[in-house]
Amino acid sequence: MKELISHQLVKYLEQRGVEYLFGLCGHTNIAVLTALENSRIKFVSTRHEQVAAHIADGYARAKKQTAVLLSHLGPGLTNATTGVANAALDSIPMVVIAGDVPSHYYGKHPHQEVNLHADASQYEIYRPFVKRAWRVDRPDLFPQILEKAFQLAESGRPGPVLVSVPMDIFSMEIDVELFEKVKKHTRKLHKPSLDEEVAKRIVQQLIEARNPVLYAGGGILIADAAAELRELVDHLSIPVAHSLMGKGALPDDHPLTLGMTGFWGTKFINDTTRNADLILALGTRFAEADASSWENDYTFDIPKTRLIHIDIDPSEIGRNYPAEIGAVADLKQALTVLNRVAKELLPQGKKNEELKQKIAANRAEFQAKNQVHIQSDAFPMTPQRILQEVREVLPRDAIITTDVGWNKNGVGQQFPIYEPGTVLTPGGLATMGFGAPAALGAKLARPERVVLSLVGDGGFGQNPAVLATAAEENIPVVWVIMNNCAYGTIAGLQKAHFGTTLGTLFKRNGQPYSPDYAAIARAYGIDGVKVESAAAFKEVLTQAIAANKPFVIDVHMQNIPTPTEGHWNIVDIYSPGHKVHHVAVDA
Structure with missing residues (x-):
């Protein structure tokens, strides 16, 4: 037929x-x-x-x-x-x-x-x-x-x-x-795992190391291996640092979560990975921003620090750092084997209360430094307050999508993620315009979850017609547009190094300019609110989530840089010999 x-x-x-x-x-x-x-x-x-x-x-x-x-x-x-x-x-x-x-x-x-x-x-x-x-x-x-x-x-x-x-x-x-x-062909191929001998070598080295660190990449989340990672961490009491794409592999409130490394990592996190004597890297490509442009003075000092690297893609092993042990394996299966072997070799596990206390103290110190921004009543709002209040309002298992700029870098650094796979961010290509539409896909995939998109005005302005699809299909996503009338991160870099903001600020007749995105949303048949004060934001956000329908919140934000003690070599290219990062730019 x-x-x-x-x-x-x-x-x-x-x-x-x-x-x-x-x-x-x-x-x-x-x-x-x-x-x-x-x-x-x-x-x-x-x-x-x-x-x-x-x-x-x-x-x-x-x-x-x-x-x-x-x-x-x-x-x-x-x-x-x-x-x-x-x-x-x-x-x-x-x-x-x-x-x-x-x-x-x-x-x-x-x-x-x-x-x-x-x-x-x-x-x-x-x-x-x-x-x-x-x-x-x-x-x-x-x-x-x-x-x-x-x-x-x-x-x-x-x-x-x-x-x-x-x-x-x-x-x-x-x-x-x-x-x-x-x-009639199988719908699922069986993936490679670790053999017993290699697993024993890896676990033995982790047990014997003085300052081991697990480094989690996005491969953990792709392999759905977060539970297995946590099991290994809890048994051996090894701290976990992560790449941008690995955020959420271990909850941010877990006592052994260090945080994101690299340019937007804190000095404590970068020093911990740099001074480790052994790193077990899981599903990561050691991207430039995460690895401080691969310069040994900042985040990773490999091969002085010995590296064990497990990834499903053999081309990533040894690409940026030499590995003492390299293994090609599915991370869920590999960690299952490592957990079994760890319990055989060390049935009682290990405790490291001193390290947990250091991590807790570092978190408290960072939070204390941030309080002046979080508690600020200034308007336009501080990005720190926006992120803090979004986290306070969202359920623990809500899914957020980010774009680029503060909503990506700041989220990676200081926005707690509690469930694996609940932050979707454009890592490799860092695409402006990803966050707003990706949220629609996430909500269609997980209709039972609250889905919120944190996106800048530059990113949302790429394709505002995403609202047409949201309206036609009635997809209840909340967009929080962190509006600084600029391509803010690039404006801060350009101003710091070249003394100008040409092409990075949005202006009309010499004045800061932004479309009224709330009005645009209403034109598409979607609820939209333009926030007029810092005090009003949290209440509007609460109402938007409760409405359970597409909702745009346009909130003006100060154009200040994401704080960083890290390193990215582009700053040396711009200004050799000067330790300059970003500066605030008043649009």
Whole structure:
């Protein structure tokens, strides 16, 4: 029996448990949209493909399931590149299905064909950042390619893949047996673990070390290994530092959580990792900002500090630091083995009350220094007070998304996260414009959770049409726009090093300028409030969360830098020999 490929595609996705397709229509993919009409899969339509890609990214992170993005060719596919690349650099599984020009018109330059270096080569645009890009050249190969696409997106180090489908193939018929055959393939590959000998070597070194540190990266959260990490920490009493992407792997109120390292880390945290005699790194690539540009004077002093590195991706082991022991393994399985071995070698475990007291004292000292900002009644508000009051109002298990600037760097440094996977942030690509749409995906994935997006006015202004999707689908997300009328972090850097703010402040007729985002929200049919005083913010936020509907809060904020005792080499590039970071900029 034969059936249209577009209809068989939808049935295949249903069988895989896909709940949503995110995307935007075009003449190359409407055959698929038509096939979705009576499907249990819901198509979430957006006004821009970057928005769709970020929604899919947020969904995949919160659901821990591969997201599916449906795109048009040409400008549709290029619009989505930023969102797909962001997912790639953060190891988020995604299958991008894109319509393409008719196969019988290759090279004739039909409408929107990309063919400057090869005929119908739009799929090659994605090659630098997806795990693989396929073009379907024969209809009978489509089922196999689709199955391979999902398997590759989910295996090893997860990430996006692209399947580019000529529009005529969507409208062809093939034998249903071709799709039935691939459905018999396993939906889950078994991942590598640690062998007993290596696990014993690692645990023995952790036991014998004087000042060991566990360093948690985003790989812990991707592998759903937070519980196993905590078990090891509690048994051996080893402190845990984390990268930006590893935030939440261990709760911020756990007595052995040090905090984020690097440029936005505190001196206490960076000194602890730098003076460790042994570091067990788990699922991290030692990114530049987290590792203080890999300079030994600040955060990590490897190989003086011995390194054991476990990651699912072998290319990350030894990339930035030499590892005494390197192991390729799924972190959930690896930590399960390490926990078993640790209890065999040291049944009673270890205690380290002195270290817990030092960590608690450091937290108290940092909080005390922050009080003047947290308690300030100034308006525009201090970012510290905004973050403090958001944390006070949100439930412990609420999901927040961030963008870039204070809402990312400040959150990493001083916003407590209590449940693993409840902060979604753009790490690798650090994409401005990620936070607002990613929150929609997170809420669709976890409708029972409160979802709030902390985003700057620069980030929200990238794609405010995200509100159209929120209104149409009635997705109850709260956006807190931390509005400083600027690309604030860059303005602070530029002012500190070059004495100007050209191109970084938003002005009109020489005065600070910002659209009224609350009014814009109302124009989209969404509740919006522009906060007029520091005293009003918390009450408005409480009401927004209780409303359980899309809600925009526009709050003006002082443009002051995230405090840092860390290091990033860009400051030496700007101003060699001068220890200058950021300065406050009054917009």
